[in-house]
Amino acid sequence: MAKGMTSVTRKILMALSGFFLLVFLLQHCAINFLSVISPDTFNEVSHFMGTNPLIQFLLQPVLAFGLVFHLAMGIVLELQNRDARPVKYAVNKPGENASWVSRNMIITGIMIFLFLLLHSADFWFPELKVKYIDGDMTGMTAEGHFRYYEELQHQFHNPIRVGLYALSFVFLSLHLMHGFQSAFQSVGFQHNKYTPIIKKLGTIYAIVIPAAFVFIALYHFINA
Amino acid sequence: MNLTLKIWRQKNANDKGKMVSYNVTDISEHMSFLEMLDVLNEELVAKGEEPVAFDHDCREGICGMCSLHINGEAHGPDRGITTCQLHMRMFKDGDTIHIEPFRAKAFPVIKDLIVDRSAFDRIQQAGGYISVNTSGNTQDANAIPIPKADADLSMDAATCIGCGACVASCKNASAMLFVSAKVSQYALLPQGQVEAKDRVLNMVNQMDKEGFGNCTNTGACEVECPKNISISNIARMNREYLSASMKDD
Ligand code: HEM
Ligand code: SF4
Ligand code: FES
Numbered sequence: 001m002a003k004g005m006t007s008v009t010r011k012i013l014m015a016l017s018g019f020f021l022l023v024f025l026l027q028h029c030a031i032n033f034l035s036v037i038s039p040d041t042f043n044e045v046s047h048f049m050g051t052n053p054l055i056q057f058l059l060q061p062v063l064a065f066g067l068v069f070h071l072a073m074g075i076v077l078e079l080q081n082r083d084a085r086p087v088k089y090a091v092n093k094p095g096e097n098a099s100w101v102s103r104n105m106i107i108t109g110i111m112i113f114l115f116l117l118l119h120s121a122d123f124w125f126p127e128l129k130v131k132y133i134d135g136d137m138t139g140m141t142a143e144g145h146f147r148y149y150e151e152l153q154h155q156f157h158n159p160i161r162v163g164l165y166a167l168s169f170v171f172l173s174l175h176l177m178h179g180f181q182s183a184f185q186s187v188g189f190q191h192n193k194y195t196p197i198i199k200k201l202g203t204i205y206a207i208v209i210p211a212a213f214v215f216i217a218l219y220h221f222i223n224a
Numbered sequence: 225m226n227l228t229l230k231i232w233r234q235k236n237a238n239d240k241g242k243m244v245s246y247n248v249t250d251i252s253e254h255m256s257f258l259e260m261l262d263v264l265n266e267e268l269v270a271k272g273e274e275p276v277a278f279d280h281d282c283r284e285g286i287c288g289m290c291s292l293h294i295n296g297e298a299h300g301p302d303r304g305i306t307t308c309q310l311h312m313r314m315f316k317d318g319d320t321i322h323i324e325p326f327r328a329k330a331f332p333v334i335k336d337l338i339v340d341r342s343a344f345d346r347i348q349q350a351g352g353y354i355s356v357n358t359s360g361n362t363q364d365a366n367a368i369p370i371p372k373a374d375a376d377l378s379m380d381a382a383t384c385i386g387c388g389a390c391v392a393s394c395k396n397a398s399a400m401l402f403v404s405a406k407v408s409q410y411a412l413l414p415q416g417q418v419e420a421k422d423r424v425l426n427m428v429n430q431m432d433k434e435g436f437g438n439c440t441n442t443g444a445c446e447v448e449c450p451k452n453i454s455i456s457n458i459a460r461m462n463r464e465y466l467s468a469s470m471k472d473d
Contacts (some may be wrong), residue, residue: 006428007398007438008465009458032410077438081396084329090232090248091322093296094395097447103395131370182441192455 010073015186017070018179022205024063029209032216035152038055043146050148071113078106080179101178108175115168122155156220165217169210176206225251225317229264231276232324234333239379241333243322257300258283258290260312261323265272277336283308285450288385292337292394292455293324298448306450320466326392330434331397343434344386344402350430351423354415368414378412381405383451390445390453396437401445403431404461405453411464421471424464 005013031049035042049055094103101108130136141147156162179201182196226249234241248264255263258280265275283287290307294300300310315321323337331339356362382405390401407424410416416423439458446455 005464007400007436007461008428010438011440012462012466015275020229026233053441056454077440081440084397084435085327085395086329087333088329089293089296089324089327090230090297090325092293096301096442097298097393098395098442098444102442113254178441185441185459186457186462187460188461188466191461195456 010077010187014070014077015183017066017073018183020066021070022176022180024066025209029212030081031085033212035149036216036219042152043139046148047146050131050139051060051137059089067116071109074106074109084145099178101174102182105175108110108171108182111171112170112175115165115171118164125153141174153220153224156217157224159221162217162221166214169214173206173210177203180205225253225312225315225319227251227260227315228320230320230322231337232333233276234325235335237332237334242453243324245346251312252368255310255312256283256308257292257294257310257312258308276346277334277338279338280308285309286385288387288450291326291339291341293392295322295327295450298326298392299387299450304450304452306385306389309450326388328388328436329395330397330436331388331391339388341386341388343436344388344399346434347399347403347427347430348386348406350418351419351426352410354410354419355414371415374412377410381408381412381453381457384409384449384453385451388448389448389450391436393438393444393448394437395442395444398439398445399431399434399436400439400458400461401449401453401455403427404455404457407461407464408457411460420464421468424461425447425469428461459470 031042032044036043139146139148141150156165181195181199184190184198189195189198226247229246229248231242231246232241233244245267246264248260248267251260251263261278262274268275269279279289279291282293283290285306285308288306290299292299294307294310299305299307300314302310302314323335325331325337325339326341328339330343331341334340334409384402384405388402391397391399393402396414407427410423411420439453441458443455444452
């Protein structure tokens with residue numbers, strides 16, 4: 001995949017997949033938040049997202065591809081970059097000139113990936129099974145009401161689950177502390193006035209969005 | 225002051241190399257770092273030992289030859305300077321100082337602290353120039369109107385001395401800061417437009433061919449750069465690259 005591409009192309013594609021994931025995360029967060037405001041609306045929107053053919057058969061594969069691409073490219077970059085310095089320094093002080101978050105994107109990224117595996121096992125894979133293997137597209141429980149909100153509450157019953165989710169969002173936050181503004185730099189956006197604003201926005205995004213996810217999980221844990 | 229030096233010694237490109245410990249005494253805090261190494265070398269020569277090989281030329285911060293990774297940082301702990309401009313007053317009596325060559329696959333060690341930075345020359349040859357015919361009636365460059373801001377940014381980029389500290393500091397051994405400075409100094413001027421497309425494509429290709437790593441925007445390069453070259457040049461190069469890739473021949 002990365003062969004025949006220059007380092008700058010790889011960099012720009014990494015940023016574009018990053019942007020895409022940032023937008024996805026925003027809508028995911030907004031929909032989750034509905035579960036706090038109104039369980040009924042949350043159920044309806046979940047049902048729409050889960051059954052709309054455009055979302056299921058176009059956007060969902062695009063998302064899966066974007067994520068796998070970002071992950072694979074991240075690993076390729078890391079391997080190539082390690083190879084570019086075969087003999088390490090005996091004494092090195094990387095903290096003197098670059099932040100921890102910027103130097104450890106692969107670590108925070110892989111932690112996010114592990115979370116995504118758990119998260120898929122919790123919600124996405126069961127969802128796929130019910131809909132496309134069992135063929136039940138109604139989104140209803142046996143009692144005849146939407147099942148989404150209940151499933152959500154059920155998952156966040158477990159304190160270990162909630163703890164793991166919260167921890168994962170710390171890694172996501174660290175990833176985005178660097179990633180958000182980095183993606184703009186990668187696509188060549190640098191501006192005396194706007195770049196400082198983007199950096200602030202990035203910090204806000206990297207704190208507020210993961211915090212909102214954690215808040216939602218805690219809310220359901222406490223109210224369950 | 226008295227110091228313990230731990231210096232990378234390596235006989236030649238094929239030797240494995242190792243850190244060797246030396247003691248130097250009576251070092252003046254006014255000496256430059258290279259003068260301190262001169263003192264060590266004179267002692268080694270007097271004892272009949274092989275002196276430590278290190279690169280240097282101008283010793284006034286303009287040629288970019290002096291390199292060295294000192295106590296974990298390219299050009300040592302000071303900012304905006306080369307090693308020849310680093311003074312011993314940055315250190316304390318009794319300090320242990322680790323001195324290593326710049327490390328990168330694209331900068332192989334030749335001997336001791338000397339590395340081969342000719343990869344930079346080959347990148348430069350791939351496109352870091354403009355073609356001007358010396359026909360006898362060449363247009364006076366000063367007759368071409370250039371916005372002051374662009375001229376300033378171009379001059380800032382052109383102050384890059386090709387020292388390689390950016391590569392040495394980067395956790396990915398990426399040469400993006402150097403290459404972006406060389407692309408930017410032309411991209412900002414009308415004279416650079418004629419060959420703009422080929423320049424950025426060819427220089428990036430050559431950079432990759434030399435085995436430098438991928439940039440991940442950590443920003444270490446601009447912190448360690450003796451000429452304070454800004455990573456906004458990297459963003460400019462990425463822009464140039466994007467637009468060049470989309471243009472027909
Ligand atoms: C699947 C797990 C993930 C892995 C292994 C991963 C890995 C990486 C790596 C190695 C980088 C390159 C470092 C750099 O260029 O700065 C990166 C950049 C980035 N990532 Fe991720 N990441 C993952 C998930 C995510 C997610 C879920 C998001 C957003 C919601 C995201 C957003 C970004 C952004 C915005 C960048 C910056 C791109 C750039 O610098 O041009 N990543 N990621
Ligand atoms: S960009 Fe700075 S650190 Fe890199 S080669 Fe040029 S002067 Fe040296
Ligand atoms: S010897 Fe020329 S810059 Fe240091």
